[in-house]
Structures are given as C-alpha cells and as structure tokens.
Amino acid sequence: MAARTGAVVILVVAMVLFKGAASASQARADGPPTPEEYAAHVGGDAAIVPSGQLKIDNYKMQCGHRPTVLDNQLDDYGAAYPGFLILNPKLMSRISTPVKLWIFAHECGHQFRGPDEETADCFAVQRGRRQGWLTPDGLEEVCKFISPAKGDSMHVSGSHRCEYMRKCYEDPGIR
Numbered sequence: 001m002a003a004r005t006g007a008v009v010i011l012v013v014a015m016v017l018f019k020g021a022a023s024a025s026q027a028r029a030d031g032p033p034t035p036e037e038y039a040a041h042v043g044g045d046a047a048i049v050p051s052g053q054l055k056i057d058n059y060k061m062q063c064g065h066r067p068t069v070l071d072n073q074l075d076d077y078g079a080a081y082p083g084f085l086i087l088n089p090k091l092m093s094r095i096s097t098p099v100k101l102w103i104f105a106h107e108c109g110h111q112f113r114g115p116d117e118e119t120a121d122c123f124a125v126q127r128g129r130r131q132g133w134l135t136p137d138g139l140e141e142v143c144k145f146i147s148p149a150k151g152d153s154m155h156v157s158g159s160h161r162c163e164y165m166r167k168c169y170e171d172p173g174i175r
Contacts, residue, residue: 035067035084046071056104057097059133063108078103080110098138099145102128117155122168129169139169 039046047070054061054068061068067084074088077095085107092100102124109123125142128134134142142165149158 032081035069056100061104078107080107096141098141101133102142121165125165125169
C-alpha cells in the first residue's frame with residue numbers, strides 16, 4: 001500500500017496479511033502480534049517505547065498501558081494493532097505538533113473505541129481539547145492536513161472528517 005498524504009491507517013484487520021508474510025515463529029496463531037513480534041517482523045530500526053515514555057515535541061504521550069512501536073518503514077504516519085500503536089517517526093517529523101499529537105490520539109482512539117475512523121477522530125479532538133494541546137487553530141492545522149485526503153474503504157473524505165471533528169471539538173457529548 002502506498003503512503004497516502006493525510007490518511008491515518010488502522011491495521012487492526014491487517015493481521016491476516018501479517019500472518020501470511022511472517023513465519024510461524026514470528027506470528028502467534030491465537031491473535032494479533034505482540035509489539036515485539038511486530039518489531040521483529042519489520043526489522044530494521046523498529047523500536048518499542050514503553051507506555052508513558054513516548055514524548056512528541058515535549059508532550060508526554062500515553063494510551064492507557066499500550067506501548068508504541070516506532071517504525072520508519074510504516075507506509076503511513078500512524079497505525080494501530082490491538083494492544084499497541086505504531087508511528088513512523090520519519091513521516092511525523094514533517095508535520096506540525098498539533099497534527100502529530102492528533103495522529104497519536106487518533107490511533108489511541110482505535111484502542112478504546114474500535115475501528116471506526118470518525119469515532120477515532122472524535123476521540124482524538126476531544127482528548128486534545130481536554131488535555132489542552134488542541135486549540136481551535138490546532139484543529140484547523142489538522143483539517144488542513146487531512147482535507148486533501150480522498151475517501152477510501154476505511155475513511156470518508158478529509159473535508160467530511162473535518163466537519164465532524166469540528167462538531168466533536170465543540171460538543172464533548174458526541175462520541
């Protein structure tokens with residue numbers, strides 16, 4: 001899959017592909033990979049950052065007790081497997097702080113709310129507002145980042161996502 005500007009991909013259902021590409025010793029037969037199995041599978045310089053130890057532009061990031069795998073080979077900015085997040089530091093270095101933090105929070109949203117993209121978007125903007133790192137200007141940076149994205153099988157168009165995120169930002173009751 002080619003990298004898509006402005007799209008954040010969840011890999012929850014990609015386990016089948018992972019198992020197909022990995023040897024029996026690398027993938028567990030009973031479910032998704034562990035962070036260690038994922039890092040071993042992708043190789044290279046993949047690194048596991050324990051929960052609570054990840055910093056993005058001096059912001060301490062946490063998603064419950066879930067670690068984050070840093071994978072420069074990931075074909076998108078971020079992704080999620082059940083139990084851990086994945087970020088591509090090389091791509092993340094090219095974007096603004098509010099967008100980086102939103103991507104992390106979006107992937108964390110998948111951990112707590114499931115695979116629905118709009119729900120993860122809403123989780124991210126509400127978390128950002130509560131924690132103080134997402135301002136109205138920051139939300140506009142996120143929208144500028146994802147607005148060019150066309151819809152696909154997992155995402156509605158970026159402009160539609162922005163419309164919904166603005167509503168979520170204003171109304172904490174929306175889930």
